Amino acid sequence: MSTAPLYTVVVPAAGIGQRMQADRPKQYLTIAGKTILEHTLENLYAHPQIEQIIVAINPLDQYFDSLPIASKTWVKRVDGGGERADSVLAGLNSIQNADWVLVHDAARPCLAQDDLSKLLATAEHSEHGAILACRVRDTMKRGNTSHDILHTESRDNLWHALTPQFFPLDALRSALGQAMAQGIAITDEASAIEWAQGKVHLVEGRSSNIKVTQPEDLHLAEFYLQHKATL
Numbered sequence: 580m581s582t583a584p585l586y587t588v589v590v591p592a593a594g595i596g597q598r599m600q601a602d603r604p605k606q607y608l609t610i611a612g613k614t615i616l617e618h619t620l621e622n623l624y625a626h627p628q629i630e631q632i633i634v635a636i637n638p639l640d641q642y643f644d645s646l647p648i649a650s651k652t653w654v655k656r657v658d659g660g661g662e663r664a665d666s667v668l669a670g671l672n673s674i675q676n677a678d679w680v681l682v683h684d685a686a687r688p689c690l691a692q693d694d695l696s697k698l699l700a701t702a703e704h705s706e707h708g709a710i711l712a713c714r715v716r717d718t719m720k721r722g723n724t725s726h727d728i729l730h731t732e733s734r735d736n737l738w739h740a741l742t743p744q745f746f747p748l749d750a751l752r753s754a755l756g757q758a759m760a761q762g763i764a765i766t767d768e769a770s771a772i773e774w775a776q777g778k779v780h781l782v783e784g785r786s787s788n789i790k791v792t793q794p795e796d797l798h799l800a801e802f803y804l805q806h807k808a809t810l
């Protein structure tokens with residue numbers, strides 16, 4: 580019986596968490612006695628198809644080395660960069676031989692295992708990449724800089740891009756590197772593949788896979804982590 584393929588995940592964790600307004604980068608804020616980063620890395624590694632995690636850490640980081648997870652054999656540290664895309668590319672460039680790669684935000688500790696399995700399963704049926712996403716549920720307004728409404732955007736087929744995002748390694752490394760070299764603003768891996776005219780599939784995932792970004796998100800993440808079994 581063939582065993583399921585194993586994958587490497589690049590985890591960008593070199594941000595400063597400005598919007599969080601905390602006394603440290605948000606990935607080092609704690610929930611139930613563990614940092615958000617530890618929750619995220621341990622959650623990924625708990626999946627049977629994840630064999631290695633490459634975590635991009637700020638070169639000036641003062642927290643990572645003191646975490647027990649920093650000495651795990653399945654965790655490899657690289658230096659992050661000025662933007663998330665720089666950190667992701669640094670992680671991708673450290674991978675020698677892999678056909679596919681996942682990228683997952685350190686700030687997303689609430690990823691459900693079966694959502695990850697669903698994302699991985701797409702690779703077995705397609706040569707294109709895919710991302711976890713959740714449907715927009717609110718009416719979406721386009722505003723101007725004065726916060727006046729310009730118009731209502733259609734929310735048909737409108738999705739929130741989440742992570743993990745899952746792509747052939749060579750295609751992602753090439754698209755991301757070329758897009759960044761041309762000064763294209765890249766906020767997720769899919770946008771680099773789209774820029775390179777590649778196809779990306781949306782895999783519906785839970786909206787509880789939040790990116791801890793603002794102060795109130797910490798309490799929401801704590802709730803989701805406490806209720807993982809029932810969500």
Ligand SMILES: Nc1ccn([C@@H]2O[C@H](COP(=O)(O)OP(=O)(O)OP(=O)(O)O)[C@@H](O)[C@H]2O)c(=O)n1
Binds near residue numbers: 591
């Ligand atoms: N130069 C950067 C910027 C961000 N990230 C990572 O990318 C993920 C998503 O980015 P975001 O939520 O924007 O985190 P921050 O950039 O830290 O937040 P802020 O924009 O509020 O400063 C986070 O895990 C963050 O650590 C990174 O590795 N390198």
Ligand SMILES: C[C@](O)(CO)[C@H](O)COP(=O)(O)O
Binds near residue numbers: 742766790
């Ligand atoms: C990658 C991402 O989480 C997908 O929604 C998002 O683009 C990250 O954006 P950020 O501004 O770097 O948090």
